[in-house]
Amino acid sequence: MARECRCKPAVDASGNRSRSCAAASSGPVVGLGGRRCTAAQTVRSPGQLRPPVEMPMRLSRYFLPVLKETPAEAQIVSHQLMLRAGMIQQLSAGIYNWLPLGYNVLRKVEAIVHDEMQRAGAIPILMPTIQPADLWRESGRYEDYGKEMLRIKDRHERDMLYGPTNEENVTDIFRRHVQSFKQLPLNLYHIQWKFRDEVRPRFGVMRGREFLMKDAYSFDVDQAAAEAAYDNMFVAYLKTFKRMGLTAIPMRAETGPIGGNLSHEFQILASTGESAVYFDAAFEDVDFSAETFDVEVLKSLYAAADDKHDAAACPVPPERLKSGRGIEVGHIFYFGTKYAEPMDAAVIGPDGETRPVHMGSYGIGVSRLVGALIEANHDEKGIVWPESVAPFRVGLVDLRPDDATAHGLAMELYGKLEKAGIETLLDDREERAGAKFATMELIGLPWQVTVGPRGAKAGKVELKSRRSGETVELGPDALLQRLGA
RNA sequence: CGGGGCGUAGCGCAGCCUGGUAGCGCAUCUGCUUUGGGAGCAGAGGGUCGGGUGUUCGAAUCACCCCGCCCCGACCA
Structure with a gap:
């Protein structure tokens, strides 16, 4: 991670809101x-x-607490600039207030994500932030998830949690209302605040504990259909990031606590990115503005973050191997019946047989994207917003x-x-x-x-x-x- | 969770070692001058020194406990 110089000339905040003329x-x-x-x-x-999300505004009547000086706690440029531009304010470790300018951008990003999800056929819903532990006991994740999950009790001493994700919740919705393959395919998504109790939050909104995330969940009758749904989201992601002026490289990824065996993470390229990434030069020839993509071709191209990249075993010849730094802004998974089976989410197929539904989940870090956008778009004077997300x-x-x-x-x-x-x-x-x-x-x-x-x-x-x-x-x-x- | 550091005015910091009741720059307020790249002069306001306990005639300063935040590592959208 590139570190900025921490020299601190003794100057400070230029005020906002001088008297209006x-x-x-x-x-x-x-x-x-x-x-x-x-x-x-x-x-x-x-x-x-x-x-x-935006209205014409005069600065003398607005709330834009800009700082002339870089606050000491900010280590990376996006965090520094978000604080200096009066976009956010930390309330607690990894928990932020979004001030008007930042909130504007957050909603712009959100609006693009909404739009692209719906264009891809996903249907918006809204699930709660607080969930009952019992639901998570059904899938076994209440025990498995570890300390990242914020566990709380209500006044009746019932075990609750602040959701780090919503697979169980959405599976519950599904199983209660869908019985037949005729109701498939289905893709439900929401944009909601999540909480993961990171041991060490850092980098501002890039790695907060509370964060805004878009998560979509696909339901299909079998694996082939589920993989088509996966590909559909894969393409939607490329379009979504492109629309924000970002180049996102899809990379094969580990599935982690979500589970499953097919997964890609989407890394956007930024010189100050969190990890080194290596990818086939062929990605540079891909027209990400296209309406359609050959997903099989894209999936077959080599791309890996440094922890999975082995120079010796790399299938791409050195002259075609590009490297850069990346920030993970999206992650998609196909995990089959991992939740459907234990939670009994099943449909009757055309053959009259009942079978567990095949699922995938698809995340985009909406609040993280605001930071990532700045990492990818700034100069020595400040932020340089792409038009599509400018406040x-x-x-x-x-x-x-x-x-x-x-x-x-x-x-x-x-x-x-x-x-x-x-x-x-x-x-x-x-x-x-x-x-x-x-x-x-x-x-x-x-x-x-x-x-x-x-x-x-x-x-x-x-x-x-x-x-x-x-x-x-x-x-x-x-x-x-x-x-x- | 292991290791380290820091909490003093809105922001950035000094003072702490060597105890004597708090200071600098920026910001804020008032006035005058200035006005195409973070203005100048004059004046003013603002701090239970993170919290608690202890030592002492006296604690920002010493000791102990707690809280918060930051950094490195392990972990992650």
Whole structure:
């Protein structure tokens, strides 16, 4: 793990929320409309919209506690930047508060995962965080799981637990309602908080004790059908990560406490990743933007994390072997009847015979992804969000709220961006130019629009790409057009 | 769970060894000046020194116990 320098110049937090500019008090504070569909290629009916994850916002009225200084406890860059950008705040070891900016990103990631799961045919449900121990005794895992499972008692001294995963729970749902192969295939998923009492939580949300996870569970009549369901999820994962601007390499994996004999983990490549990974150069030729994939080909390509990689036994010739660092963000399993048998989840097949259902489970670390995204997208100045998960798309810098021309133009643009439903964060604080630019770069919004007296006089504003650093001067109309307003 | 370290103002730290009742930078508040890359000057506010017990005339400082957090290792979405 790359460690950042821990030198600490004696400086600190630039404040949020300086007084709001009196001159800026006209106009609506928050737009009610302006909901953008995060899935560019999907059109949802209004009934399918989830609560808005972003609204135009002015910084003087927002809650963005940015830190000028890197807190001592953060070791890796994503943790440092999440703290500095006011995204999260630790409440206890491995347990975090999600502040507005971080929560925005978390919901963006969540929305993409939801969308891709449903496109793949999985059906959303919601299972509880607290589960009765008896259910886990049925599968034998109450005894097997070990100290990672947080065991608690209710007031009646009944054994309960804060779920580290939900195989038993979903199997119980299944067995109570499904009797026939005709009701298959079925894939139920949810996005819910989990708790694993890690001995040593670290790296911020990358390895917390409480974490948000998407877990899907497939039910099929036999192994062949279950493996098709597995492949279906395999492809959905590639699409999901691609949509977040990440390259995820599927690797053969151990099944651990989930069990089973077929498993892949998905590692995204980031220079500061937790483990070294080795993979066939052929992965670099894969078009992850594709709609369809040849799963058999992808499964056959070599890829392994360092603990499973043996240079001597590696089937890939050295000149075709690539290496990098990876972060595990997803893990899929086929485990057959491991839970169905002890828990008596069975269906009647076409032949009239009753047989245990074949299952698989498919996890994505949603909260971990927020950290992983930063590991894969940052520079020395701060975060560089991919557009699909950015907390706001545009950062509008009202450079001099006291300059009538510049301020007027900034507010006009803000109003138009708001009306067009473009997620915009307006920096209307009474701060110096440097502080405003530094904040924008730290929080990493994809597009920065600077409106200052210099340009405003000539009817020009500045548009800057956070990622490339490229800057263009253009008029307000051209700007709005560029941003799709 | 083994080994190590740290808890002093919102953040980052000094003071502790050698006990005498708390300090620096940033942030915050007020005023003036400044204003395209984390401003300057002047003034102000803010701390049961993680908690408890003990030693002492006196404890941030010494001793013991507890709690919390961080790092290395074993373990993991």
